[in-house]
Amino acid sequence: MKQAQRLQQAAALIRQHHQIVAFTGAGISTESGIPDLNGIDQILKKSHKFAGDVFRFLDPEEASADPSGFYQLYRQTFCQPEALPNRAHQALVQLEQANKLLGVVTMNVDYLHQTAGTRHVAEYWGDVRHNHCTICHHAYDWQKPSTSTVPTCPNCGGLILPDFVLRHLATYPDEIRYGQQMLAQADLLLIIGTRRPATSFRLNCPKIVINTSQSARDSLHDSNTIYLSGKAAELLHDIVA
Structure with missing residues (x-):
């Protein structure tokens, strides 16, 4: 047909x-303008970070070990507040x-x-609006993760990560x-x-x-x-x- x-x-x-x-x-x-899984795979492979693996990229331990690399890629993939x-x-x-x-x-x-x-x-x-400090667990919306090079908690200095990353994609x-x-x-x-x-x-x-x-x-x-x-x-x- x-x-x-x-x-x-x-x-x-x-x-x-x-x-x-x-x-x-x-x-x-x-x-x-938000890439699908194939697009994300291509972005990760070109970056040579996180072994080109989306699951390593979204692992909280991996993200904490290289927060600058994580957020650089995060803003090319999942977090795009300007997307309509x-x-x-x-x-x-x-x-x-x-x-x-x-x-x-x-x-x-x-x-x-x-x-x-x-x-x-x-x-x-969940969604990108929900983020928490990895130390004191204070909640943040997506303003800090979308604008700060490496967003940190003003209360304790801890790294802020998206909830779906902190939860190991649970x-x-x-x-x-x-x-x-x-x-x-x-x-x-x-x-x-x-x-x-x-x-x-x-x-x-x-x-x-x-x-x-x-x-x-x-x-x-x-x-x-x-x-x-x-x-x-x-x-x-x-x-x-």
């Missing part, structure tokens, strides 16, 4: 359903305002869904529960900009996958899913408009 036909089918599904949930990954924010929501984020707001979207479950830490205006968001890893149980509650109520699931396969969601509802690439193997084994290949901002705008 050609993509134009799949777009028509996806648009029809959105018109027909009123308990839609969006599950989003890094791919939804690339057009806002793109048409994909705005399309989801449009669905929520039309009482068709229950909410968004996201793996992202960029806070762009909320900046766009989405009210119901489950953030599995998810938040309350956010997981909130996301699972939304997913359990979904009558249509939008899977946007993530490597997670559609078949991993144990839901009987139809699904629409939007990604720059898709797994042919996945599509062969999931007849309940429409696969759209391309940029999330363009495709979501087309099927929601």
Whole structure:
């Protein structure tokens, strides 16, 4: 089936359903200037820091050992306060305002869904607004991490790090529960900009996958899913408009 036909089918599904949930990954924010995992990998490899490994980069011990290197790369990847929501984020707001979207479950830490205006968001890893001193544990928003070369706590001089780094990328149980509650109520699931396969969601509802690439193997084994290949901002705008 050609993509134009799949777009028509996806648009029809959105018109027909009123308990839609969006599950989003890094791919939804690339057009806002925030790199996805492939882009982050390339940035890390070019820097020759943290062995080009994103998990070493986001390890609190590694970040504390080279805070200048960490923050130099952090501002090229996860922390970009000047980034603005793109048409994909705005399309989801449009669905929520039309009482068709229950909410968004996201793996992202960029806070762009909320900046766009989405009210119901489950953030599995939190977001860049939450930071703490590594010594006295005083809380900070993202102003210091985004502007100071190496942000330190004025109270004790300790290094300030993002919470999702300090937590070793551990998810938040309350956010997981909130996301699972939304997913359990979904009558249509939008899977946007993530490597997670559609078949991993144990839901009987139809699904629409939007990604720059898709797994042919996945599509062969999931007849309940429409696969759209391309940029999330363009495709979501087309099927929601």
